[in-house]
Amino acid sequence: MLFRRRIEINAVSQDEIRATLEDDFHHFRVAIRYANGKVTDVHGYADRYPYSACPSAADPLKSLIGMELSEIAHSVTRYTDARHQCTHMLDLAGLVIATANRQSDKLVYDIAVPMRVNDKTTAELRRNGKPYLTWNVEKTLITSPPPYDGVDLNHGMARWAIDHLSPEESEAALVLRRSVIISRGRERNLDLQEHARPLGVCFSQQPVRAEQAIRVKGSTLDFTNAPGLLCAEDETWLHGNTHS
Structure with missing residues (x-):
């Protein structure tokens, strides 16, 4: 059994990018408009989600309005x-913002994480259809290849990736990191x-609404x-032919 995740990002126009994310547990979409180097509007959509409160996380996502475009998702x-956002819609919004900053038209990530054997797995990420990252992982530690060997998925990886990798590779690494972590949900x-x-x-996991x-x-x-x-199911929406 594999955990799979796919992320597709597509520029609808010169001022709007749409993105979708689907995996075993989630299916979310985000659309962002921007002008003069800043986010001007954000819309999030929850199509499949683990908890009934998840769709309401589209509202706090609008706090990104006014953010300057950044090469770092x-x-x-x-x-x-x-902590007050949907993790996956926020990740998707970050990827859209980085895509807008580098003026790209399209980006696709495909991730596969096999179920663990003796707490080990080999996770793979393809970027635009081509192999890009492959990690051997034991528990929370990447064991190979360099320069990832010895990096802990749960402790300081985001800062390490941003400091030591190119923006493109650090983005892909954090996409793969998220997938490896949540893939463990298949174990129960x-x-x-x-x-x-x-x-x-x-x-959804805030104490004020978790119950x-x-x-x-x-x-x-x-x-x-x-x-x-x-x-x-998102191809029509991704290319701007519908609004929701």
Whole structure:
């Protein structure tokens, strides 16, 4: 069994970029407009999500309005408090902002993370259809190849990647990092949860709403043998033919 994630980013016009993200647990979309080097409007859409509160996270995403475009996708976490955002919509917004900054028209990430054996796995990321990153991982540690060997996924990796890698590679590395971390959700039956846990790390898991963020049972899908289905429903929207 594989955990799969696909991210597609497409420039609809000179001032709007749309992006979609789909994996075993999530399906989100983000559209951002920009002018004069700044974000002017943001829309988030939740199509498939683990908790009933997740769609409401589209509202705090609008706190990115006014942010200057940046070559570093992770910069969104310095502009707004990630703990009060949907992790995945915020990640997607950061990727859109970085894409707008480098004036790219299209970007696609495909990630595959096999289920672990003896707490080990080999995670792969393809960028625009071509192999780009492959990591051997044990527990939370990347064991190879250099320069990633010895980097802990859970402790300081974002700062390390931004300081030591090119903007393009650090972006891809953090996309792969997120996927490796959340792939572990395949190791348990998430539908046994009644509601989100009050961990305070994202919008739905804030203690003030966690008990009301009811688990959406049956929302986990398996794309092991069907990678072509990821984001397949978004093609019309991605090219600007509809507004929602």
